[in-house]
Amino acid sequence: MAETAPEPAPDQRGKKGPEPPPAPSSAADGSERTALRGLMTYAKPYRKTFAGVVACTVFAISADLLQPYLVKIAIDDHLMSGGGELGPVLLLAGLYLALSLLALAFSYWQSLLVQRAGQGIVSKLRKDLFRHLSRLSPSFYDRMSSGSLVTHMSGDTETVSQFFTQVCLSLFRDGLTLVFILFLMFQLDPVLAGYSLLLLPLIALIAAGFRSYMRRTYQQSRSRLSRLIAFTAENLSGMNLVQAFRQEREQQRQFEERNGSYYEANLREIRTNVLFNRSFDLLGNLSVAFVTWLGGRAVYGEGLEFGVLYAFITYIRQFFQPINSITQQWNTLQAASVSMDRIWKLFQTRSALPDAAPAAAPELDGIGSGAVRFRDVEFGYDPAEPVLRGISLDIAPGETIGIVGTTGAGKSSLISLLCRFYDVQRGSVSIDGVDVRHIPLARLQRVVGLVQQEPYLFSGSILDNVRLFDPSISEEEAREACRFVGADRLIRRLPDGYGTMLSEKGSGLSAGERQLISFARIVVFRPSILILDEATASLDSSTEQMVQQALAAVSEGRTTLVIAHRLSTIMNADRIVVMRGGSIVESGTHGELLGKGGPYARLYRHSQGRPDSGSQPAG
Numbered sequence: 379m380a381e382t383a384p385e386p387a388p389d390q391r392g393k394k395g396p397e398p399p400p401a402p403s404s405a406a407d408g409s410e411r412t413a414l415r416g417l418m419t420y421a422k423p424y425r426k427t428f429a430g431v432v433a434c435t436v437f438a439i440s441a442d443l444l445q446p447y448l449v450k451i452a453i454d455d456h457l458m459s460g461g462g463e464l465g466p467v468l469l470l471a472g473l474y475l476a477l478s479l480l481a482l483a484f485s486y487w488q489s490l491l492v493q494r495a496g497q498g499i500v501s502k503l504r505k506d507l508f509r510h511l512s513r514l515s516p517s518f519y520d521r522m523s524s525g526s527l528v529t530h531m532s533g534d535t536e537t538v539s540q541f542f543t544q545v546c547l548s549l550f551r552d553g554l555t556l557v558f559i560l561f562l563m564f565q566l567d568p569v570l571a572g573y574s575l576l577l578l579p580l581i582a583l584i585a586a587g588f589r590s591y592m593r594r595t596y597q598q599s600r601s602r603l604s605r606l607i608a609f610t611a612e613n614l615s616g617m618n619l620v621q622a623f624r625q626e627r628e629q630q631r632q633f634e635e636r637n638g639s640y641y642e643a644n645l646r647e648i649r650t651n652v653l654f655n656r657s658f659d660l661l662g663n664l665s666v667a668f669v670t671w672l673g674g675r676a677v678y679g680e681g682l683e684f685g686v687l688y689a690f691i692t693y694i695r696q697f698f699q700p701i702n703s704i705t706q707q708w709n710t711l712q713a714a715s716v717s718m719d720r721i722w723k724l725f726q727t728r729s730a731l732p733d734a735a736p737a738a739a740p741e742l743d744g745i746g747s748g749a750v751r752f753r754d755v756e757f758g759y760d761p762a763e764p765v766l767r768g769i770s771l772d773i774a775p776g777e778t779i780g781i782v783g784t785t786g787a788g789k790s791s792l793i794s795l796l797c798r799f800y801d802v803q804r805g806s807v808s809i810d811g812v813d814v815r816h817i818p819l820a821r822l823q824r825v826v827g828l829v830q831q832e833p834y835l836f837s838g839s840i841l842d843n844v845r846l847f848d849p850s851i852s853e854e855e856a857r858e859a860c861r862f863v864g865a866d867r868l869i870r871r872l873p874d875g876y877g878t879m880l881s882e883k884g885s886g887l888s889a890g891e892r893q894l895i896s897f898a899r900i901v902v903f904r905p906s907i908l909i910l911d912e913a914t915a916s917l918d919s920s921t922e923q924m925v926q927q928a929l930a931a932v933s934e935g936r937t938t939l940v941i942a943h944r945l946s947t948i949m950n951a952d953r954i955v956v957m958r959g960g961s962i963v964e965s966g967t968h969g970e971l972l973g974k975g976g977p978y979a980r981l982y983r984h985s986q987g988r989p990d991s992g993s994q995p996a997g
């Protein structure tokens with residue numbers, strides 16, 4: 379479409395882009411892969427990086443755990459043996475230092491590599507998700523709030539990132555550390571190691587006891603945070619309406635309620651975590667006391683060397699850290715699986731508007747003159763409740779049609795079908811004899827130009843907005859279009875002229891200026907069909923006059939459909955179509971319709987402030 383898609387989000391259908399991601403397309407095959415397995419395909423390109431992470435982890439753990447062993451050798455083989463030689467002790471101290479530095483270096487590389495892979499995966503995921511969302515049809519956005527989509531894009535992808543950078547790493551690193559510690563403990567003293575294992579059931583009991591409670595508190599705080607983000611995002615995007623309707627206080631109240639409930643859930647979660655961590659610390663200290671008592675007795679009885687006891691105490695201290703860490707990851711794992719599921723479901727959502735094959739079918743060659751035909755059209759946003767029934771309308775190339783009717787009559791729905799924002803349930807809509815469902819969306823967007831009451835302007839310069847970021851359109855062409863619609867003078871008055879950067883939705887320009895820029899787009903993209911949906915309704919009368927002139931110039935030689943509440947805008951149309959309750963109830967020129975004395979004549983009398991007058995004004 380030469381102009382905009384329906385708000386709130388601009389539809390980018392038809393934009394050229396790379397091929398769809400491998401994972402989502404596999405879901406389209408209807409395979410039974412889980413979200414986790416599906417998203418794992420994103421990790422595949424990072425196999426080598428993950429192999430590097432594994433190697434660094436193994437080296438870092440080994441360097442870390444060998445240190446107490448070196449101290450044990452220093453104590454038992456040199457200090458306690460009474461040899462008095464300090465050389466080997468110095469060497470061991472040097473080795474200890476070298477191992478610490480190595481452990482540091484390997485954990486640094488490990489973190490770097492795992493973050494590179496994790497962030498790379500999630501960046502690609504976000505990119506694919508955004509592209510996928512920009513291809514979904516308007517009916518999807520009718521159902522989904524923009525706030526919850528923002529949460530998916532930011533929160534859920536971040537949680538998936540944590541899955542790769544924290545959960546996977548912790549499961550591997552901490553699991554391996556545990557195995558190494560157990561191995562070294564059994565190497566040092568199998569009996570003491572056996573006694574230490576007696577603590578395992580107690581650890582398992584505490585972890586299990588906390589686990590379900592921690593999961594509940596975590597989920598509660600996450601879902602309250604999502605509510606808060608969604609509410610904030612929706613409020614910020616509609617802040618002008620909030621202010622226009624003086625809803626600031628009510629929205630503030632609702633925000634505080636959500637903010638307060640998130641605060642409490644967050645505190646509860648933190649309390650549970652602290653309690654859990656401290657319980658583990660206590661358990662760690664208990665086991666150190668237990669091993670000191672048992673081992674101390676053995677040292678006194680000369681059944682155990684002092685250095686072994688030292689190493690044992692160090693290992694038993696280190697033993698609790700990985701268990702604690704793995705248990706902590708349980709929450710992130712839960713959250714990540716929920717997030718992956720949500721993202722995967724989004725990927726599996728297919729557009730309700732299957733695009734026609736881009737192949738150059740011979741019938742497409744005939745498109746260009748702008749003949750429009752609605753034939754026995756039936757349509758409902760919910761197929762069970764049609765809002766358009768039995769619509770048949772033929773529009774000749776170059777004809778200007780005014781569409782009028784009371785609120786909810788179905789005027790916007792009718793043009794939505796021509797733009798193919800939705801598909802008909804029965805009948806057909808065709809352009810130059812080709813069903814719109816057979817016209818590739820990218821082509822359709824060039825054939826049909828839509829100007830809405832609030833044209834959507836993108837973040838970018840005025841020039842970008844006129845040529846819609848299409849580099850094949852020269853700057854001179856865009857300037858020429860602006861001159862044609864009378865926008866050039868206004869634009870040149872701006873400090874940066876055509877390079878003026880527009881913020882989101884074009885704020886910084888007046889409604890009339892935004893409208894003129896959207897007309898310039900039409901001139902640049904030369905659609906053969908032009909749709910004006912209440913395009914001048916929000917303008918004051920002097921701006922409207924200027925815009926009306928531009929409009930007349932733009933619609934010259936094009937098939938034009940104009941929806942207007944103000945009948946003055948369409949009085950001169952070649953034909954006026956009157957809609958009521960989803961059907962066309964009459965059509966003709968202004969004069970013919972007034973002569974009939976039907977619904978149009980009544981609308982006209984209303985617009986003239988003479989609702990009950992029976993006399994016919996001159997057409």
Ligand SMILES: Nc1ncnc2c1ncn2[C@@H]1O[C@H](COP(=O)(O)OP(=O)(O)OP(=O)(O)O)[C@@H](O)[C@H]1O
Nearest residue numbers: 520759760765783784785786787788789790791792
């Ligand atoms: N996105 C949507 N989802 C569900 N129902 C919708 C949607 N858009 C419009 N409708 C319903 O379809 C019917 C026709 O609406 P439509 O917007 O086409 O009327 P209209 O004649 O353009 O009205 P107005 O002049 O107020 O813009 C109305 O009952 C409306 O509530």
